[in-house]
Amino acid sequence: MVVPLLPDFPGILNTSPENTSWLVTITLLTSAIATPIISRLADMYGKRRMMVIAMITMVIGSVIAAAGGSLLTLLVGRAFQGLAASLIPVGISIMRDELPREKVASAVALMSATLGIGSALGLPLAGLIYQSFGWQAIFWVSAVVGVLLIIAVIMVVPESSLRTKGKFDAVGALLLTAALTSLLLAISKGGHWGWSSEPVILLFLGTAVLLAFWFPYELKVGQPMVDLRTSARKPVLLTNIASILVGFSMYANMLSTTQQLQLPNVGGYGFGLSIVIAGLCMVPSGLAMVALAPISALITKRYGAKITLIVGGLVLAVSYVARVFLTGEVWMVVLGATFVSMGTAIAYAAMPTLIMRSVPITETASANGLNSLLRAVGTSTMSAVVGVVLTSAVVHVGPLALPTEDAFKTVFWYAAIAALLSIAVAVFIPRVQTAPGMTPGTVSGIYAPDPRAVSSKPVTERAAKPATENEILVNGTVTGPHLRPIKQAVVNALHTNGEPADWSRADNEGRYSLILPDSGRYLLVSSADGWTPSSQVLEFADPTSWHDIHLAHRLMLSGRVSDGAVPLAGAMVTLTKTTGEFVMSTFSNDEGLYEVPLPPVGRYILTGLDPQVQTSTSLSVLLTARSATIDLCLPAAGKPPAVLSGNASVRP
Known part of the structure; x- marks a missing residue:
């Protein structure tokens, strides 16, 4: 709602255009900063609570901006308003917690679409309010709407009982x-x-x-602010990269369309529309995003979120290419902008689903917060690109320097290329594998069981209840010998029919948390670097359960050092990387046996040395994530080095 007023604010506030541009920049900064922080706090202290706090800051900022009347107070108010951007990932996480599984995909698509309708309606509405009641009225309206929404959320939205315990980073x-x-x-x-x-x-x-x-x-x-290990998983990483590219692509539409429509008719490409009329021309784009929400949800349910993202990127790319050539009439510009919005709606609807299917349920808000942040990085980058392109190719009309038609076309080509790159990235996002008797599900990319194959209870009976009503919260610790915690262990929970339920990564104290969709039997598979995995079939019935996991056996590299047939006691055994870095060393016992913890997977140089006669041998070995036995046979003293060799027997 502030964007249409930017040309008038220098005169209103008696300052320069560069100073008033901070009214957008400060909101961008605070929204980008607040989104991952508030999302993480939502996982820890309550999603509805943080949603209400975010809206309170929006109301406070609106009041400060409306009542102050100076550039400083406007900047402070806009900074507070930016904190409300965290509503989107927190709201999506709430819907995962509260809605039936079959409704989550369409709900996420609809909430993503509200970004478009809000932007589309904000432009003409701001112009009407400004012309009728003055610029302060825009902020008063925002404050009143914020208060009404706070009341509605408190009355309607339940607080999720799911929490991520620990200390805020x-x-x-x-x-x-x-x-x-x-x-x-x-x-x-x-x-x-x-x-x-x-x-x-x-x-x-x-x-x-x-x-x-x-x-x-x-x-x-x-307990990090951002779980980089989870973010580095291929589905999450590729989705976030695609998000940057889609954010970059879609923002060209918002930045360029109203400028195209408002430019004076010079050289046959401007239309000279007023702020209000140009804003009204964006309404079809917002309505199209809402209309596409159920269609994008349908694509996700039938073909998966990955295909939805690819389709959205394809629509974006084709629409921008069309916009390069459809510039002669207002209806062409509006039609092109509408199709771009349709592609944006489809692509944006897929991203939260792709993220939520690949992260623990207890981290859905923070993971979506990071995804929203990266989209903001994409939109900010496009904003800078548009600024550079539209100011580098200009035509002078009196005192004005107006962007040329070719400048707009260049922006559209950049956006089309970014959309195509997002498709290229999305192609490599792993698809969820279907277990026997399973059909594609609708929540977080998880597959729901086919009731004819795996359940005597009808799906509609389970789906009629909110997701959290029957959910089981499982906490525990992962420990090794002497009950020492094993940090960063991974615990996977699966239904006994193969359907994934949830997974968790233990913190540095070995603590983990799982959210199971219902009571019953589950297969818990636990693993950690350097440890033999374990699995158990357990039955959970209580709403809150505690189960400790014990990993008893470390993965080891072991073997025997000998001189021919004679074991060598006190022989030194060293392990180095092929690139030269030292890894570890040990000495063999009286029977010539050695044993060391298995290092990470890779190729190493294993060396044995007899300190008495100073003979040695080295082997190039490839170690996998399994315990291995490698015997070293040192040469007898006095033999020429040229014929010396080592013998290795690798026994898993």
Whole structure:
């Protein structure tokens, strides 16, 4: 609602256009920062609670902006309003918790579409309110709507009982905040300050330094702000990369269409429409996003979220190519923008589903928050690209420098290329495998059992209840010998028919949490780097259960060192990487036996040394994630080195 007023704010506030551009930049910054933080807090302290807090900040910001009347108070108010952007991932997570499984896909698609209808209606509505009641009325309307929504959420939306226990990662949040601020400032202000200017270069360097500290810290802390290990899983990583590209692509439509329509008719490509009329031309785009919500949900249910994302990217690419050539009439521009919005609606509807199917249920809000953040990075980057392109190719009309038609076409080509790249990335997202007797399900990409094959209870009976009504919360710890916790262990819960239920990664104290959809028997499969996996079939009935998991056996590299047929006691055995790094060393016992914990999978050099006669041998070995026995036979003293060799017998 603020965007249409930007040309008038310099006169209203008696300041420069560059200063008023901060009214958009500050909201972008706070929304990007708040989204992952509030999403993580929602998983830990309650989703409805954080949703209400986010809307309270929007109301506070609206009141400050409306009552202040100065650039400073407007900036403060807009900063508070930006915190409300976290509503989207938190709201999607609430729907996963509360809705029947069969409704989640369509609900997620509809909520994603509300972004489009909100933007489309905000542009003309802002113009009407501004012309009729003044600019302050825009913020008062926002405050009133916020209050009404807070009341509605408190009355209607139940608070989820699911919590991720632990301590909030304040250090990780501060480092991420600083890195995002530096990155987004550089991207959003690079066009004004100059991409080669010292401030922009320093901001990019600062981002790199901060992320260099943040990544290893997040990998070390027990309960990180962002679970990088989960984010690095192929489905999550590729979905997030596709999200950046789709965000980059779709934002060209929002930034360029109203400018095209409002440009004066110079050279045969401008239309000279008013702010209100140009805003009204965007309404079909918003309505199309809402209309496409059930269709995108249908594609997801029938073919999977991966296909939905590919279809959305394809519609985006084709629509932008069409926009390059359809520029002669207003209806052509509106039609092209509408089809772009349709592609955006389809693609955006698929992303939360792809994310939720690949992360633990207790991390759905924070995972969707990271996905929303990366989309914001994409949109910010496109904003910078549009600014550069539209100001580099201009035609001068009196004192005005207006972008040329070719500048808009260049933006559309960039957007089409980004959409095609998102398709290329989406192709490699793994598809969920169907177990026997299973049909594609509708929640988080998980497959629901076919009632004829695996259940005596009809699906409609289970689906008629909210997801959390029968869910079982399972907590526990994963330990090794002497009850020492095993950090970063992974616990998978599966139905006995092969359907995945949930999974969890233990923290540094070995604690894990699972959310099981109903009481019954489950197969728990537990694993950790360097340990022999374990599996158990257990029955869970209580709403809250505790089950400790014990991994008894470490994966070991062992063997015998001998001189021919004679075992060598006290022989030194070393393991180094083929690239030269030292890994570990040990000595054989009186029987010539050695044993060391199995290192990570890879190729190594295993060396044996007899310290008495100084003979040695080395082997190149490939170690897998299984215990291995490798015997070393050292040469007898006095034999020429040229014929020396080692013998290895690898026994799993």
